[in-house]
Amino acid sequence: xxxxxxxxxxxxxxxxxxxxxxxxxxxxxxxxxxxxxxxxxxxxxxxxxxxxxxxxxxxxxxxxxxxxxxxxxxxxxxxxxxxxxxxxxxxxxxxxxxxxxxxxxxxxxxxxxxxxxxxxxxxxxxxxxxxxxxxxxxxxxxxxxxxxxxxxxxxxxxxxxxxxxxxxxxxxxxxxxxxxxxxxxxxxxxxxxxxxxxxxxxxxxxxxxxxxxxxxxxxxxxxxxxxxxxxxxxxxxxxxxxxxxxxxxxxxxxxxxxxxxxxxxxxxxxxxxxxxxxxxxxxxxxxxxxxxxxxxxxxxxxxxxxxxxxxxxxxxxx
Amino acid sequence: xxxxxxxxxxxxxxxxxxxxxxxxxxxxxxxxxxxxxxxxxxxxxxxxxxxxxxxxxxxxxxxxxxxxxxxxxxxxxxxxxxxxxxxxxxxxxxxxxxxxxxxxxxxxxxxxxxxxxxxxxxxxxxxxxxxxxxxxxxxxxxxxxxxxxxxxxxxxxxxxxxxxxxxxxxxxxxxxxxxxxxxxxxxxxxxxxxxxxxxxxxxxxxxxxxxxxxxxxxxxx
Numbered sequence: 001x002x003x004x005x006x007x008x009x010x011x012x013x014x015x016x017x018x019x020x021x022x023x024x025x026x027x028x029x030x031x032x033x034x035x036x037x038x039x040x041x042x043x044x045x046x047x048x049x050x051x052x053x054x055x056x057x058x059x060x061x062x063x064x065x066x067x068x069x070x071x072x073x074x075x076x077x078x079x080x081x082x083x084x085x086x087x088x089x090x091x092x093x094x095x096x097x098x099x100x101x102x103x104x105x106x107x108x109x110x111x112x113x114x115x116x117x118x119x120x121x122x123x124x125x126x127x128x129x130x131x132x133x134x135x136x137x138x139x140x141x142x143x144x145x146x147x148x149x150x151x152x153x154x155x156x157x158x159x160x161x162x163x164x165x166x167x168x169x170x171x172x173x174x175x176x177x178x179x180x181x182x183x184x185x186x187x188x189x190x191x192x193x194x195x196x197x198x199x200x201x202x203x204x205x206x207x208x209x210x211x212x213x214x215x216x217x218x219x220x221x222x223x224x225x226x227x228x229x230x231x232x233x234x235x236x237x238x239x240x241x242x243x244x245x246x247x248x249x250x251x252x253x254x255x256x257x258x259x260x261x262x263x264x265x266x267x268x269x270x271x272x273x274x275x276x277x278x279x280x281x282x283x284x285x286x287x288x289x290x291x292x293x294x295x296x297x298x299x300x301x302x303x304x305x306x307x308x309x310x311x312x313x314x315x316x317x318x
Numbered sequence: 319x320x321x322x323x324x325x326x327x328x329x330x331x332x333x334x335x336x337x338x339x340x341x342x343x344x345x346x347x348x349x350x351x352x353x354x355x356x357x358x359x360x361x362x363x364x365x366x367x368x369x370x371x372x373x374x375x376x377x378x379x380x381x382x383x384x385x386x387x388x389x390x391x392x393x394x395x396x397x398x399x400x401x402x403x404x405x406x407x408x409x410x411x412x413x414x415x416x417x418x419x420x421x422x423x424x425x426x427x428x429x430x431x432x433x434x435x436x437x438x439x440x441x442x443x444x445x446x447x448x449x450x451x452x453x454x455x456x457x458x459x460x461x462x463x464x465x466x467x468x469x470x471x472x473x474x475x476x477x478x479x480x481x482x483x484x485x486x487x488x489x490x491x492x493x494x495x496x497x498x499x500x501x502x503x504x505x506x507x508x509x510x511x512x513x514x515x516x517x518x519x520x521x522x523x524x525x526x527x528x529x530x531x532x533x534x535x536x537x538x539x
Contacts, residue, residue, distance in 0.1 A: 174322055174323055174326040175323065175326040175327060175329075175330050176326065176330075177329060177330040177333040177334065177337075178333075181337070295417065296416060296417070299416070299417050299420060300344070303340060303420050303423075303424065304337075306424050307333075307336065307337060307340065307424070307427070310424075310427055310428060310431060311329070311333045311336075313431070314329075314431055314435065314447055314450055314451075315325075315329050315447065
């Protein structure tokens with residue numbers, strides 16, 4: 001019986017991240033449009049886009065290899081697995097022991113690798129540009145992410161996300177400058193990884209500076225739907241990650257009881273909504289930076305992560 | 319007020335100084351540098367005032383007030399004036415390799431921590447940590463002085479170095495007040511001398527880029 005409840009709880013998370021991801025994307029778009037005094041698309045538009053794309057035929061380039069056709073499924077599957085394993089509404093779900101923060105970074109790295117290969121597969125110049133830029137950003141974002149993981153591991157004594165959130169929920173933490181630095185660094189990495197505004201512009205595919213959109217330019221139909229869904233899931237994953245580590249309030253832990261889980265679910269949705277609105281406000285208030293300055297931006301994240309680790313190391317050394 | 323919280327706040331403020339030192343290294347606009355320097359002095363004043371509180375040492379409040387008055391108000395205002403009069407307030411400095419400088423800074427910070435923590439084994443936790451961070455701030459100030467070419471940024475590097483010294487001095491108990499006051503005044507004198515020098519350099523070479531001085535060094539021929 002307990003096993004069935006555990007399985008159901010894990011299944012609920014898998015279903016709910018997939019169901020909510022396009023809504024989150026829609027919310028960010030609506031808030032951005034309203035801030036620009038446009039009416040904007042309805043909040044459910046991403047669902048409609050996905051359904052429409054799923055019904056459409058796939059148009060393949062003549063020289064597309066099998067890699068080009070399999071990559072979208074791989075990207076979607078890997079991102080979905082990663083998103084399902086970040087604690088969202090409850091701690092210690094059935095599969096959460098199998099994956100820690102570093103493994104989630106690795107899963108996302110796998111998805112990125114597949115996407116970059118697919119971007120270069122057809123041989124158009126845009127795909128190549130996008131892939132090379134994506135790799136440049138990744139090569140700076142991943143070390144920063146690992147340093148954040150080290151900070152959290154030093155802090156909580158584990159790299160398991162459930163363990164970190166449980167530590168933050170139950171222990172007396174006090175005032176920790178390292179956590180603040182890690183939080184800022186994680187936000188910067190999340191912005192870069194999701195191609196949000198100062199790094200990349202998700203709203204356009206007609207710019208020479210685009211990164212993500214350049215790689216997926218050749219995709220159509222259900223392949224494009226899968227890639228769009230994966231992008232939404234990735235945004236949801238990063239916001240959940242920030243919420244799980246730095247705002248763990250209200251998450252259900254211990255015994256599976258309906259009321260705490262319901263409360264955890266509501267708290268999680270509220271946190272996602274809040275972070276989504278903040279993201280939209282941030283994106284509206286800042287200009288996109290030149291591609292060559294992304295290095296400085298992520299170098300800042302790397303530095304903050306390293307400084308956080310160092311400071312924590314000092315206070316632990318006492 | 320628990321001991322742990324007192325330590326956490328001291329840690330936060332001292333760590334904040336290291337962070338602002340990195341901001342100084344990162345900035346390439348003159349106004350940004352001056353703003354970051356003002357912030358550096360404000361965090362220093364807060365850190366010193368917190369030390370005065372947890373050590374129950376009233377004379378340290380005076381040090382905090384000196385830091386606030388001179389470092390956070392008088393010197394930034396004077397520097398702003400100088401920068402305005404030199405006409406370089408909108409200048410963007412070409413820093414050679416921000417990434418490399420930051421990496422060097424991280425290395426120096428790690429070095430400071432690795433050097434100070436083992437040798438201060440028996441001391442009080444707050445003092446150890448303040449010493450480690452103040453050494454890091456001093457080294458970062460030195461790094462800023464050697465990586466910048468603009469004389470004004472070099473002055474800011476020197477001043478931030480001196481902030482680090484004060485942080486270290488307040489962490490170690492028993493620093494006589496007379497020493498602190500005299501250090502504060504000697505820094506002010508140094509600042510005046512710097513100011514005079516800046517205008518002399520500018521008068522003679524039409525620039526405050528210290529590379530122009532290299533021609534007059536004997537060893538370059």
